[in-house]
Amino acid sequence: MFCFQCEQTAGCSGCTGKVGVCGKNADVAALQDKLTGELIGLVRATGDVVPTGNVLKLIIEGLFTTLTNVSFNEQTLNELIEKVCTERERLVPQCFACASPCGTNNEYDLSHIWTDNEDIRSLKSLILFGIRGMAAYAYHAMVLGYTNDEVSHFFVKALFALGEDWGMDKLLPIVMELGKVNLVCMEMLDKANTGTYGTPTPITIDLKVEKGPFIIISGHDLLDLKLLLEQTKDKGINIYTHGEMLPAHGYPELKKYKHLKGNFGTAWQNQQKEFANVPAPILFTTNCLMPPKDGYSDRVFTTEVVSYPEITHIGDDKDFTPIIEKALELGGYDEDKQFTGINGGTSVTTGFGHGTILSVADKVIDAVKSGAIKHFFLVGGCDGARVGRNYYTDFVKQTPDDTIILTLACSKYRFNDLDLGTIIGGLPRIMDMGQCNDAYGAIKVAIALAEAFECEVNELPLSMILSWYEQKAVCILLTLLHLGIKNIRLGPTLPAFISPNVLGYLVENYNIAKITTPEEDLKNILG
Ligand code: FSO
Ligand code: SF4
Missing domain, CATH: 1.20.1270 (Substrate Binding Domain Of Dnak; Chain:A; Domain 2)
Structure with missing residues (x-):
């Protein structure tokens, strides 16, 4: 191969x-x-x-x-x-x-x-x-x-x-x-999601799993979550998001379901460890599925294009009965169980889509003008197993108090349970804009700020520190380049499929660079 x-x-x-x-x-x-x-x-x-x-x-x-x-x-x-x-x-x-x-x-x-x-x-x-x-x-x-x-x-x-x-x-x-067409595609998905489920609003999510039967749903497909919520209501089963499904909690039409309780686990690469002893079934609606281990493979279900040999697949009829029966059979925990994020935090926040951030744009602009906000960092992208990804945790920890961290996609699990305090008007310093496709929202915010300050996006006090893993990151990166965004820092490694000549082109025209160390990169960015 x-x-x-x-x-x-x-x-x-x-x-x-x-x-x-x-x-x-x-x-x-x-x-x-x-x-x-x-x-x-x-x-x-x-x-x-x-x-x-x-x-x-x-x-x-x-x-x-x-x-x-x-x-x-x-x-x-x-x-x-x-x-x-x-x-x-x-x-x-x-x-x-x-x-x-x-x-x-x-x-x-x-x-x-x-x-x-x-x-x-x-x-x-x-x-x-x-x-x-x-x-x-x-x-x-x-x-x-x-x-x-x-x-x-x-x-x-x-x-x-x-x-x-x-x-x-x-x-x-x-x-x-x-890159240009993918921007249109992400805009279409943003319209589809907000048109169907409303505009996300901020929400704090406890990382506790309540006693009793529950189902974990992973991936990006909000429609699958909606259908699952409908089929499980009044059945005494709670639903917990996992991985990229976390931002679902911000959407009014999804959070109205009282049994959509919280979030379980962290990013995709930890699933084999995190799912090993969970008394609940797990539904994968999209990537990232890892080969299920014997100890829990009978509790894994797939739907849509996700598929693994001998794992029960929920077909187009979207009859989730096998998962519901499994949840009832397993019964969940006997008592409430408090989990933590990677850094020991017991809650995370999400729902800071472009709708929320732009609704306080005036305050943000005033804060930048007065010097209360010195810099914005977009620290986001995919997580993964390779050593070196601690960079993103350390980077966020070391950002000064007068800076804002916008994040999205699954790499946020490296730091989304950190309490870095608040900034202007009680906004948390770390704001989760959503899934990887919500990069569209980050772009909207950047363009709006550039318009307000009558400058180019590259002239804003904004730096993009991205992590990549799979192919959605490729199209998003191309979209950022199409918009002329320069000085992107990318890691933990550069793609194997970028030849030296193509890399030379990207460096020359966009000054794209591989991450170094948090100290070095922060020093260079903040001057
Ligand atoms: Fe992560 Fe997987 Fe969203 Fe990707 S869960 S790695 S970019 O599929 O899709 O961020
Ligand atoms: Fe799998 Fe990635 Fe290797 Fe392809 S390059 S076989 S997707 S690990």
């Missing part, structure tokens, strides 16, 4: 051999490549159109399925490949019947990309991994009934480009366009 799409890739260069670091085996990796090649064949067959209906669904679902820690299942991958192939045959039946095929509408062999010259491989990887990430966001919007023609069309354009022998001159503009 060859895979280097995530941050934990073996030796910081690529997973090869029989099993990747994430637990994905070589057969699954080959099927993910085959699925992607089939999708390229599908868009060759559709031609340059805005995909709709089944074609759009297959593209989005097919790309999302290949994200890190989503599917480990050969059977579901084969079924999806079959569906894509059937759709292509429907579109170009003549090609399937042709005695001497010309190959124009054929599936594409991804090994061409992996063995190409390193710069072409790098640019095509940015495109492929970026659209995989964007597909996750498009998927969450799609299940809420939202699509966007620009986003849908870009999937076709990008997939088609992957199958062409194009040079850097044609591929680099597509990489940059991806």
Whole structure:
């Protein structure tokens, strides 16, 4: 196998051999490549159109399925490949019947990309991994009934480009366009989420689990949480979020359910330890699923594109009965149990979306002008297991009292239980803006501040300290670059798929840099 799409890739260069670091085996990796090649064949067959209906669904679902820690299942991958192939045959039946095929509408062999010259491989990887990430966001919007023609069309354009022998001159503009289109995609998802569940408002969440039956729900899909809340109400079962589901507590239409109690555990990479002795079932709605250990695998359930062999999957009918029965059978804890975050804190906060922060924009602007707020740090992104990620905890701990830390995505678990006190009007110094897709909200806040101060975003007292792990981080990074944001500090390592020439381009044009030490970076940022 060859895979280097995530941050934990073996030796910081690529997973090869029989099993990747994430637990994905070589057969699954080959099927993910085959699925992607089939999708390229599908868009060759559709031609340059805005995909709709089944074609759009297959593209989005097919790309999302290949994200890190989503599917480990050969059977579901084969079924999806079959569906894509059937759709292509429907579109170009003549090609399937042709005695001497010309190959124009054929599936594409991804090994061409992996063995190409390193710069072409790098640019095509940015495109492929970026659209995989964007597909996750498009998927969450799609299940809420939202699509966007620009986003849908870009999937076709990008997939088609992957199958062409194009040079850097044609591929680099597509990489940059991806950042632009992903902004549209995140905006669409923001509309879908706030339109469906209301504007998030701040909330403090106790890390206590109450006695009695409960269910843990992980991942990013708010619709699954809503459906689960509906099916469990009045059943004596409490619901706890996990990982990227934490920001759900901020949405009025979700927090109105009294049995949505709190949050269990921390970021995804701790799940094998945290789920080992929990008397409750766990539902995975998206990444990041790790191979479940024997001790708790009978308590793990998946839904949507998440799939693992022999793990019970909740299908499109969204009948959560098996999970509900499991929760009742296990019964939960006998008495309330207080948990803590990584730093020993007993509560966390969330719900500081752009709606909340911009509602106090006047106060924030006055505080910057008076010097009460000296600097904003966006410390966010994905968490992961690699040593060196303590940097983010130490960085936040060392920020001066007159600074604000905006955060989002799962890396916040490194510091979201810290009490760093409050700043102007009682706002906490650490504000959780939401999931990784809520980077859109951070961008909105940055643009609003720049407008208020009549300057460029790069001239604001704002620094971005990002951590990356999987492919959603790729599309978000490209969006930040599209907006011309410079001086981003990225860690804990740089992507293996960025070739020295492509890195040179990013450094020269955007001054992107790898994190060093908290002391060094803070000194350089605050001058
Ligand atoms: Fe984390 Fe996983 Fe949101 Fe990612 S849970 S690592 S960027 O999938 O999606 O932040
Ligand atoms: Fe390796 Fe990451 Fe690919 Fe898994 S997803 S095989 S860990 S590079």
